[in-house]
Amino acid sequence: MASIMDGERQFHIRTIPDEVGRYVIMPGDPGRVPKIAALLDDAKQVAQNREYNVYTGYLYGEKVTVCSTGIGGPSAAIAVEELVKCGADTFIRIGTSGGMDLSVSGGDLVIASAAVRGEGTSKEYLPEGYPAVADFTVTTALAKAAAELSEDKLGKRYHVGVVHSKDSFYGEVEPDSMPVSGDINYRWDAYLRCGCMTSEMECAAVFSVGITRHVRCGAVITAIWNVERSKADLEDNVSDDTTRGIHCAVNAVKILIEQDKK
Numbered sequence: 001m002a003s004i005m006d007g008e009r010q011f012h013i014r015t016i017p018d019e020v021g022r023y024v025i026m027p028g029d030p031g032r033v034p035k036i037a038a039l040l041d042d043a044k045q046v047a048q049n050r051e052y053n054v055y056t057g058y059l060y061g062e063k064v065t066v067c068s069t070g071i072g073g074p075s076a077a078i079a080v081e082e083l084v085k086c087g088a089d090t091f092i093r094i095g096t097s098g099g100m101d102l103s104v105s106g107g108d109l110v111i112a113s114a115a116v117r118g119e120g121t122s123k124e125y126l127p128e129g130y131p132a133v134a135d136f137t138v139t140t141a142l143a144k145a146a147a148e149l150s151e152d153k154l155g156k157r158y159h160v161g162v163v164h165s166k167d168s169f170y171g172e173v174e175p176d177s178m179p180v181s182g183d184i185n186y187r188w189d190a191y192l193r194c195g196c197m198t199s200e201m202e203c204a205a206v207f208s209v210g211i212t213r214h215v216r217c218g219a220v221i222t223a224i225w226n227v228e229r230s231k232a233d234l235e236d237n238v239s240d241d242t243t244r245g246i247h248c249a250v251n252a253v254k255i256l257i258e259q260d261k262k
C-alpha cells in the first residue's frame, strides 16, 4: 500500500541523499544555521520544513550539511534518523545550556562525553541502564578543536564531561514551580554531586540514535549561565553567544575529514 512516507524526500527534513553530506552540524535553533553555513564553502539552503532548516556546503572538498533540530529529543531524533537515511554518518550537535558544575561559567564550552538520560526519547531507543555515550573519535576531535581555538576574552575555556538532558526547560530553571519539584531537585543535586557539567535538552536523544544506527555523534554545548555559581556567590558571565561553539564544531569537522582521508 502506498504511504505518505514513500516520497522521494524525507518526510520531515525534506532532503534527498544527494543534498546531504557525510558530516552534519546540528544546532537546535534554525536561525543559527545560516551563521554556521557561512563558514562552509559554497553553502546553499537545500530544504526548509517545520523546525528543520538545512544547508549543504563543503569543507576541504567534502560535503557538509548543517541542519537545525528544534527543541527537545523527539525532533532531534527525527533529524538524525532522516539524515542517516540520506547517507550522513558523523554528527556534531552545537547547543546552549545552563551550567551546573561550579567550574563551568557562562560562555564556557562543554564537550559532552555522555548525557544523563533525563528525557523520554532515549527510552524509545536504548534499554534502561545503557549509557547515552558520545562517539569517542568525534569527542576527541571536538576537544582538540576547542584546545586550538584562538584566545578571546574568555581565553580557551572548555570542559569535557557529562551533560544532563531533560524534557522541561522550565523544570530546570523554575523547578520550585513544579508539582514534582521534590523529585527534580533531588535528582539535580545528585547530578551535581556526580560532577555533571551542564544541562540541555537534546544530547541524550542524539547519542541514543547514534548508538542505535551505528553512526558517530558528539556535541559541543555553550553554557550561557550557571545558576549554581550565582547561588555560591561566584562570578558568572551570562552570554548566549555561540560563536566559539560554532568555530569549535566546524574545526572538529575539518579534523575528522583529514583523519578519515588517511
Ligand SMILES: O=P(O)(O)O[C@H]1O[C@H](CO)[C@@H](O)[C@H]1O
Pocket (backbone or CB within 6 Å): 027, 028, 029, 070, 071, 072, 094, 095, 096, 097, 169, 200, 201, 202
Ligand atoms: O540552543 P539549543 O541547541 O536549542 O539548546 C538548548 O536551548 C534550548 C532551550 O532554550 C534547548 O534546545 C536546549 O537544549
Ligand SMILES: O=c1cc[nH]c(=O)[nH]1
Pocket (backbone or CB within 6 Å): 096, 097, 098, 099, 169, 172, 173, 199, 200, 201, 224
Ligand atoms: O539553562 C539552560 C539554558 C539553555 N538551555 C537549557 O536547556 N537550559
